Amino acid sequence: MINKKILITGGAGFIGSHLSKKLLSKGYNIIIIDNFNEFYNPEIKEENFKSIKEVAKKYCCELTLYRGDIRDTTLINKIFDENLINGVVSLAIMQVRPSIEDPLYYVDVNLLGLTNLLEAAKNHEIKSFVFISSSSVYGNNKKVPFSEKDPVDNPISPYAATKKAGELMCYTYHSLFEMNIACLRYFTVYGPGQRPDLAINKFTRLMLEDEEIPMFGDGTTSRDYTYISDIIDGTIKALDYVMQQNKHIYDIFNLGGSHPISLKELINVIAKTLDKSPRIKQLPMQSGDVDITYSDFSHAKEVLGYEPKVLIDEGIKLFVNWYIKHAK
Ligand SMILES: NC(=O)c1ccc[n+]([C@@H]2O[C@H](COP(=O)([O-])OP(=O)(O)OC[C@H]3O[C@@H](n4cnc5c(N)ncnc54)[C@H](O)[C@@H]3O)[C@@H](O)[C@H]2O)c1
Numbered sequence: 001m002i003n004k005k006i007l008i009t010g011g012a013g014f015i016g017s018h019l020s021k022k023l024l025s026k027g028y029n030i031i032i033i034d035n036f037n038e039f040y041n042p043e044i045k046e047e048n049f050k051s052i053k054e055v056a057k058k059y060c061c062e063l064t065l066y067r068g069d070i071r072d073t074t075l076i077n078k079i080f081d082e083n084l085i086n087g088v089v090s091l092a093i094m095q096v097r098p099s100i101e102d103p104l105y106y107v108d109v110n111l112l113g114l115t116n117l118l119e120a121a122k123n124h125e126i127k128s129f130v131f132i133s134s135s136s137v138y139g140n141n142k143k144v145p146f147s148e149k150d151p152v153d154n155p156i157s158p159y160a161a162t163k164k165a166g167e168l169m170c171y172t173y174h175s176l177f178e179m180n181i182a183c184l185r186y187f188t189v190y191g192p193g194q195r196p197d198l199a200i201n202k203f204t205r206l207m208l209e210d211e212e213i214p215m216f217g218d219g220t221t222s223r224d225y226t227y228i229s230d231i232i233d234g235t236i237k238a239l240d241y242v243m244q245q246n247k248h249i250y251d252i253f254n255l256g257g258s259h260p261i262s263l264k265e266l267i268n269v270i271a272k273t274l275d276k277s278p279r280i281k282q283l284p285m286q287s288g289d290v291d292i293t294y295s296d297f298s299h300a301k302e303v304l305g306y307e308p309k310v311l312i313d314e315g316i317k318l319f320v321n322w323y324i325k326h327a328k
Helices: 014-025 042-058 073-082 103-123 158-177 199-208 228-242 263-274 298-304 312-326
Strands: 005-009 029-034 063-067 087-090 128-134 180-186 213-216 250-255 280-283
Touching: 005 014, 014 029, 014 042, 014 228, 029 042, 029 073, 042 063, 063 073, 073 103, 087 103, 087 228, 103 128, 103 158, 128 158, 128 228, 158 180, 158 250, 180 228, 199 213, 199 263, 199 312, 213 263, 228 250, 228 298, 250 298, 263 312
Parallel strands: 005 029, 005 087, 029 063, 087 128, 128 180, 180 250, 213 280
Antiparallel strands: none
């Protein structure tokens, strides 16, 4: 029995629920804070939480849920007062596209919320912290694959700017208060339970309903898709890394698959898996969307032993199988 207690913010969401279940199955005790917001159907998050509860029961591990907001300082302090926490994984955040319409809200949740957590962790002498950043910090950098050493001074959405700012805030807490912090730059994550607003989920639904597929741009933009089990594996490796004693760690890791494919190819892979002929409706590119994401994960491989295993054809099959059985 590991007997460590991990606080996961956004634990009822897509990635947070997978992370919670995997950690519980390994013997960790889990605390979740989530506000079940309406960015997408909160019933999906309720279902996610039910499945987390089942895993906690199966492995006889503790699971505690706080329904609330990471910006609520009183609640955050209460969580740290009531629990002996060994590490924090910060996933709760607002997402990409509406950030252009509502940048103030994004700064509020993504930066003030994060600082609220860092502050409580510092005050309660919690030294181990994992912040989930994003490949979007690379903006439209021309050099690929993206390395953690590349400049990231040109984010093209408020969301990306808050992720970069989050990494900087984490560095400040590491430097001032000797916290061990890893910032993980996730590259588009997919798999069972993927958020309904994201392309793979949306295209699968539209193809099954014989609807048109909206394709923003000419289909040549590409993404480095990363299967959920690989992301979770890398995240747990990073968590174990920052929980090491007697080390002074601040590090940034790309967690990607390193096999970018174009939007057109992605549509074809999904269509082939579903045995459909997609009808594509081409639309103008959306502002805030980058041309390409492409990870160089050699640093994560070297330090954490991260090695993604699931390639896109297999991952799409696994996603589609899940979708047909479960999606609402
Ligand atoms: N999904 C991807 O492809 C991807 C790619 C790069 C980075 N990320 C990052 O991974 C993290 C998780 O993403 P996801 O796809 O699982 O998203 P998600 O929306 O499914 O999960 C986020 C969860 O956070 C909760 N939340 C939001 N604001 C909150 C607040 N103020 N207080 C408490 N809870 C709040 C939401 O209710 C939700 O359950 C995010 O930080 C995201 O930026 C995701």
